[in-house]
Amino acid sequence: MEPVKNFPRLCRTLGYEFNNLDFLKQALTHRSAANKHNERLEFLGDSILSIVISDALYHQFPKATEGDLSRMRATLVRGDTLAKIAQEFKLGDYLKLGPGELKSGGFRRESILADAVEAIIGAIYLDSDLEKIRIILLEWYAKRLEEIQPGVNQKDAKTRLQEHLQGFKKPLPVYQVVSVEGEAHDQTFTVECRIDGLKDAVIGVAPSRRKAEQIAAAQVLELLKK
Amino acid sequence: MEPVKNFPRLCRTLGYEFNNLDFLKQALTHRSAANKHNERLEFLGDSILSIVISDALYHQFPKATEGDLSRMRATLVRGDTLAKIAQEFKLGDYLKLGPGELKSGGFRRESILADAVEAIIGAIYLDSDLEKIRIILLEWYAKRLEEIQPGVNQKDAKTRLQEHLQGFKKPLPVYQVVSVEGEAHDQTFTVECRIDGLKDAVIGVAPSRRKAEQIAAAQVLELLKK
Numbered sequence: 001m002e003p004v005k006n007f008p009r010l011c012r013t014l015g016y017e018f019n020n021l022d023f024l025k026q027a028l029t030h031r032s033a034a035n036k037h038n039e040r041l042e043f044l045g046d047s048i049l050s051i052v053i054s055d056a057l058y059h060q061f062p063k064a065t066e067g068d069l070s071r072m073r074a075t076l077v078r079g080d081t082l083a084k085i086a087q088e089f090k091l092g093d094y095l096k097l098g099p100g101e102l103k104s105g106g107f108r109r110e111s112i113l114a115d116a117v118e119a120i121i122g123a124i125y126l127d128s129d130l131e132k133i134r135i136i137l138l139e140w141y142a143k144r145l146e147e148i149q150p151g152v153n154q155k156d157a158k159t160r161l162q163e164h165l166q167g168f169k170k171p172l173p174v175y176q177v178v179s180v181e182g183e184a185h186d187q188t189f190t191v192e193c194r195i196d197g198l199k200d201a202v203i204g205v206a207p208s209r210r211k212a213e214q215i216a217a218a219q220v221l222e223l224l225k226k
Numbered sequence: 227m228e229p230v231k232n233f234p235r236l237c238r239t240l241g242y243e244f245n246n247l248d249f250l251k252q253a254l255t256h257r258s259a260a261n262k263h264n265e266r267l268e269f270l271g272d273s274i275l276s277i278v279i280s281d282a283l284y285h286q287f288p289k290a291t292e293g294d295l296s297r298m299r300a301t302l303v304r305g306d307t308l309a310k311i312a313q314e315f316k317l318g319d320y321l322k323l324g325p326g327e328l329k330s331g332g333f334r335r336e337s338i339l340a341d342a343v344e345a346i347i348g349a350i351y352l353d354s355d356l357e358k359i360r361i362i363l364l365e366w367y368a369k370r371l372e373e374i375q376p377g378v379n380q381k382d383a384k385t386r387l388q389e390h391l392q393g394f395k396k397p398l399p400v401y402q403v404v405s406v407e408g409e410a411h412d413q414t415f416t417v418e419c420r421i422d423g424l425k426d427a428v429i430g431v432a433p434s435r436r437k438a439e440q441i442a443a444a445q446v447l448e449l450l451k452k
């Protein structure tokens with residue numbers, strides 16, 4: 001049975017009145033529910049979000065390095081931020097899911113919600129233009145853009161992995177350098193990360209130990225999302 | 227000694243006349259050469275390129291899946307495509323590099339060239355607007371967009387790794403499944419990839435063997451770029 005969907009209310013929440021409501025409906029349709037689903041819209045929305053946030057950060061932080069800009073952008077556009085926005089919009093009430101996905105919880109559900117936000121961004125863009133969706137996105141992100149600062153608030157993969165495990169009251173991950181190759185100024189670090197419940201260590205390779213640990217942690221996070 | 231830089235000629239090649247030539251000069255300045263370098267412009271250019279190509283592909287291929295669209299986008303925006311565009315523009319003649327980078331060759335040089343293309347995209351955008359840079363990018367990419375097809379021409383990481391090694395007359399990579407975990411419909415494959423000259427195997431983890439191999443190959447390619 002399909003829930004009653006109050007689209008006018010959702011449009012008020014989003015701050016956008018669709019000319020063609022089909023775009024919105026498609027954006028809310030997961031691939032498990034129908035042939036005309038939201039994945040192509042999500043493909044578009046992902047790039048639109050990126051340029052709008054990049055442009056905003058570029059002008060908001062005229063002195064920030066590219067590294068800081070990239071980290072801030074990653075924080076603002078990544079899955080769990082989008083999932084939070086989806087929850088603020090109560091998108092879960094509007095999603096059209098197939099029978100298999102209706103029961104899905106946790107990470108899986110979060111990622112479906114995050115994808116739907118990107119799809120809605122694509123839908124508004126197609127229904128209007130880039131300037132319109134830019135204005136709307138800057139509304140959606142007003143508080144987050146106000147709060148973000150270079151070098152702070154950007155939780156890296158190690159921090160997120162640690163917090164995730166703590167949330168489930170599990171032991172902390174263990175990182176270990178497996179090998180260091182190359183000459184002093186041009187080294188390659190191989191680091192493994194082990195967590196309770198994963199039989200194999202996951203390996204990260206990078207020119208610094210810190211970076212290799214981050215890569216390994218990010219891979220473990222990906223595994224945990226499954 | 228700095229080479230003579232014929233900016234008007236470069237502008238003709240790019241198809242864009244700068245109002246403020248400082249944007250172009252900054253886009254051509256590598257971080258090794260000056261404090262005011264091109265990394266922030268590159269940050270912007272990356273997102274601009276992504277939305278312009280995404281939008282073009284979305285409309286050009288109304289039936290393509292999100293997966294095909296993503297693969298085509300990845301092909302069109304990745305480093306070696308941008309490096310080829312840089313070579314078409316003879317950007318190497320205009321780049322401002324520090325003494326350490328002047329000698330750099332191979333992969334390193336290609337990546338500097340690719341970054342400069344992204345920075346020029348950011349520079350044109352700041353000097354004009356998104357519609358202008360969109361028109362210019364569609365010019366730059368006209369032939370590539372005409373030729374690209376869903377499901378073909380998108381060389382994946384394994385193919386690129388193989389071609390790279392063949393180019394250096396080295397043996398082909400060896401892939402091996404290290405472990406398979408989980409139940410039949412929810413498995414996790416750990417695959418290692420070994421190549422001549424790298425002591426350690428590089429590991430990829432994914433829900434399918436094919437994908438795990440691709441991840442491992444992509445990581446090896448990253449290592450080879452250093």
